[in-house]
Amino acid sequence: MAVDIKNPVVDNIDSSLFEKLPEEEKNSEFIALDIKTFFRDSWDRYKKNKLALIGLIFLTIMVLGSIFVPIFSPYDFESQDLVNKNQLPSAQHWMGTDKLGRDIFVRIMYGGRISFAIAFSTAFICLVIGILYGGIAGYVGGRVDMVMMRIVDILDSVPTLLYVILILLIFGDSIGSMMLAICFTSWIGMARQVRAQIQSAKEMEYALAAKVLGASHLRILLKHLVINSISPIIVNLTLMVPSAIFTESFLSFVGIGLNPSIPSWGKLANDCRSLFFTYPIQIIWLVTTMSLTILSLNFIGDGIGEAFQAKKR
Amino acid sequence: MARYIAKRLIVGAFTLVILVTIVFFGMRMMPGSPFAQENKSKSAEQMAMLNEKYGLDKPVTEQFAIYVKNVLHGDFGESLSKKGQQVSDIIATRMPVTAKLGLIAFVFAMGMGIFLGIVSALTRHRWINSAITVMATIGVSVPGFLLAMLMMVLFSVYLGWLPVVGLDTPASYIMPVLALSFSPISTIARLTRSSLRDVMFSDYITLARSKGTKESVIVVKHALKNAILPIVTYAGPMFAGMITGSLVIETLFSIPGIGKEFTNSISNRDYTLTMGLTILLGTLVIVMTLVSDVVAAIIDPRIKVEK
Numbered sequence: 001m002a003v004d005i006k007n008p009v010v011d012n013i014d015s016s017l018f019e020k021l022p023e024e025e026k027n028s029e030f031i032a033l034d035i036k037t038f039f040r041d042s043w044d045r046y047k048k049n050k051l052a053l054i055g056l057i058f059l060t061i062m063v064l065g066s067i068f069v070p071i072f073s074p075y076d077f078e079s080q081d082l083v084n085k086n087q088l089p090s091a092q093h094w095m096g097t098d099k100l101g102r103d104i105f106v107r108i109m110y111g112g113r114i115s116f117a118i119a120f121s122t123a124f125i126c127l128v129i130g131i132l133y134g135g136i137a138g139y140v141g142g143r144v145d146m147v148m149m150r151i152v153d154i155l156d157s158v159p160t161l162l163y164v165i166l167i168l169l170i171f172g173d174s175i176g177s178m179m180l181a182i183c184f185t186s187w188i189g190m191a192r193q194v195r196a197q198i199q200s201a202k203e204m205e206y207a208l209a210a211k212v213l214g215a216s217h218l219r220i221l222l223k224h225l226v227i228n229s230i231s232p233i234i235v236n237l238t239l240m241v242p243s244a245i246f247t248e249s250f251l252s253f254v255g256i257g258l259n260p261s262i263p264s265w266g267k268l269a270n271d272c273r274s275l276f277f278t279y280p281i282q283i284i285w286l287v288t289t290m291s292l293t294i295l296s297l298n299f300i301g302d303g304i305g306e307a308f309q310a311k312k313r
Numbered sequence: 314m315a316r317y318i319a320k321r322l323i324v325g326a327f328t329l330v331i332l333v334t335i336v337f338f339g340m341r342m343m344p345g346s347p348f349a350q351e352n353k354s355k356s357a358e359q360m361a362m363l364n365e366k367y368g369l370d371k372p373v374t375e376q377f378a379i380y381v382k383n384v385l386h387g388d389f390g391e392s393l394s395k396k397g398q399q400v401s402d403i404i405a406t407r408m409p410v411t412a413k414l415g416l417i418a419f420v421f422a423m424g425m426g427i428f429l430g431i432v433s434a435l436t437r438h439r440w441i442n443s444a445i446t447v448m449a450t451i452g453v454s455v456p457g458f459l460l461a462m463l464m465m466v467l468f469s470v471y472l473g474w475l476p477v478v479g480l481d482t483p484a485s486y487i488m489p490v491l492a493l494s495f496s497p498i499s500t501i502a503r504l505t506r507s508s509l510r511d512v513m514f515s516d517y518i519t520l521a522r523s524k525g526t527k528e529s530v531i532v533v534k535h536a537l538k539n540a541i542l543p544i545v546t547y548a549g550p551m552f553a554g555m556i557t558g559s560l561v562i563e564t565l566f567s568i569p570g571i572g573k574e575f576t577n578s579i580s581n582r583d584y585t586l587t588m589g590l591t592i593l594l595g596t597l598v599i600v601m602t603l604v605s606d607v608v609a610a611i612i613d614p615r616i617k618v619e620k
Contacts, residue, residue, distance in 0.1 A: 154328050161557050162332070162591060165579060166339045246456045253458060254564050254576050269462065273565070276477065280466045287462050291455045298454035 042231075042307040052303020055296035062293050066112035075103035077110040077263055086279050095285045099275065104282060108289050111265045114258075115293075118175060119244040122182045127237055129183070130190025131226055137191070138198030139221050149195070152188050160185045164247065165256055173259040178251075182244050193236050197229030204228075231308035238301035242294045249290065265290050318607060325599040329592065336591045337380065340584050341373050348393070367393060380588070389592075390585040394578070400589035403574065408593075410480065411563070411570035414489055415555045422494035422501060422551070427544065429498065430505020431532065434513070445502060452499025458561045461492035465565075478567040489566050493558060497551050501544055508540040515539075542613050549605025553598040 036044070046052055070077060080100040087097040095104040137148040164181040171177035201207065202225055210220045226233070245265070251257030252266025260267060265286065272283040348363055364370045368379060383390060389400035433445040465488065468475045476485045512518065513536055521531050560572035567573075571590060578586035 154324070154331060161560070162336070162594065166336060169579060170339050170342050242454065250456060250458065250561055254561050256576055256579055269458070272462070276465060277470055280470045283462055283466055287459045291451075291459050291463075294456070295451065295454050298450070 042304075046303050046307040049303045049306060051299045052306075055299030055303065058292060058296040059300060062112055062289075062296075063116055066109045066116055069109035070106055070113065073103065073106045073109075075106045077102065077107045086282075088281065096281065098271065098282060099279075104285055107263055107268060108265075108286060111263050111268050112289070112293070114175065114262060114264045115245045115248060118179055118182070118248050118264075119241045122179050122186065122244045123237055123240040125179070125183050126187040126190050126240055127233070129187040130236075131194050131222075131233070133187065134191035134194030135198055135221050135226060138195035139202060139217070139225065141199070145195075152191060155185065156188050160247075164251060168251065168256060173257065175258065175262065178248055178258055182247050186240055186244065190233070190236050190240070193232055194226070194229065197232060198225050201225045201229055235301060235305040235308065238297070238304055242297040242301070245290075245294060245297070314607075314610070317610075318603070321603050321606070325603065328599060329595055332595045333381070333384075333588070333592060334377070336588060337377055337584075338373065340582070340587060341376075367391070384592070389589040392578075392583055392586045394581040394583040394586070400585050403586060404571070404589060404593060407569065407571050407574050410568060411556060411559050411572060414480070414486070414493070414559060414562075414568065414570065415552065417486060418490045418493035418497075418555050419548075419552050421490055422497040422555075423544075423548065425494070426498040426501025427505050427537075427541075429502040431509060431537070433502065434506045434509040435532065445506075449499035449502050452495045453503070457492045457496055457558065458565055460495055461488060461562065461565055464488050464491065480566075480568055485566075489562050489568065492562050492565075493555050497555070500547065500551075504543045504547060505540060508543050509536055512536045512540045539613075542609055545609045545612065546605055549601035549603070549608075550598070553594075553601040556597055557594055 080102060084097055085099055089096045095108065098104055098107065133148065133152075137145045163184050167181035167184060168177055171180060198221070202220075206228075207220060207224060210224050215223075248257060248264060249266035249269060252262075252264050253269045255270060257266055258264050268286050269283075269290075272286060275282055348360065361370070368376055371379075380390070387401075389404075392398045392400055392403060395403065429445050429448075433442050436442055465477055468488065469477045474484075475488055476482065478485075480486060480489070509532075518531060518536060521535050522528075526535075556571070558572075559568075559570055560576060562568070563570045563572040564576065571593070574586070575590045575594075577583075578590060
């Protein structure tokens, strides 16, 4: 039974005092902000860091250039042209030519290809080894952890340079052995970091929850613990790339790195050494390109680090 | 403390043994022979005699046993590429060159780094701070040999102020020292700035201020004492790094030191010299790291040494 309630106050209000709510105000209580994923949120913060953005743009140009310039340029990195040697920059040769008439721009880009290939692949290999080694040490803990970490300590107390030189000598001076040599010690920092992260993460409730739900140890480790400690891992990863580029160029420069027929940046720098007084411009091209690339990589690393860290606060 | 040092020394010795073993067998696995030069001019019999004289005809494991025994008696053997010269003599003549350069770079890096760190922690001018930050960023990321090459182009080629090679005059020390110390200066400046900023806000600094102590005395006598700790921990590995880093700087500036000798000995397959230098560099790194850890524990009793 419907009860017709008469309200003297409401009934006496003139309806002309009211107006309809405009359509656009109906949703004013609605949360207008997009729901952001973790990476989207970090990217928004990263974009605000001007240096990191410039670094990213420069690096993208360099990577694309090192892939495409040697393909599309009319010159290749090794054909000699003794008539046009040691030329200054011109429309034909943007950075001039070297002592054997080879186009410097193409050579630097080709060298970048080698450096990037070595740096990105070693960083990836170290990431995998570091996550597995550090993850297992941190997750299992106890005696296993103790033994694994002592091994790492001993490996770490020897100067990296000695290992690298030794491996290059034993396995020859190919790109593969350079990657092995750089990987041999670079994964250690990653492993330590992952271990520390996993140690604290495995005490969290969600790890226990996953365990109660019957997830396997490997699944808990990789799918839950590692994913939740991903920010410091990525920061570590980005800083590994410039240090790999540095190690390669350093060794090839001293003459105990890659085979001299491979025009990596270190080798190019070594070639320039005899030209100090005659053609210093050739040195400046190379040194500027290398410095800017390494600087960009460091800016990117710092930028990513800050973008992730703000999330934690 | 004594137990801690003893334990670290044992671990260090163990590391050295492993290092020596790896390098010894690694060198033998390398293609090439130390007598590649002689091989062209001498007969097979003479080569056999040469190998016998240096004990290279024996099985590798036996060579290793002999080598270890000799090293423990302080005998590092004779260089294979420089006939008649003892490895220890070569080290004795080359080491002072590298050590002098390394020490100058070390002192310069410490002084300059701490100074810049203090300035940038305390300055009220923003531009000084940003200038130091820019310098430190470049120093940390750009490799020393690239900076050295840029300096050579600028100061030697275009301006003609500084000599390019050798260490004959005091002026020729400027560029190698700068190249070696630029990155450490940046790191030290960063460390000093961040730790000094933390310390300057602590209660005892406020107390010192309220007593009317002069600001300069507060910084140097009170704050710096506590802020110096991370730098002490960094200093040992840094010095070792400067000695190994001299590898590339010595090649670049044609300085006859340990680093240049090391790269040459590897390309010449000079087994004994490479071994001797490896032991030297390895020991240096291990001892330096230990020294700075112990010093840090002595000056700051809050650090509990690992059991």
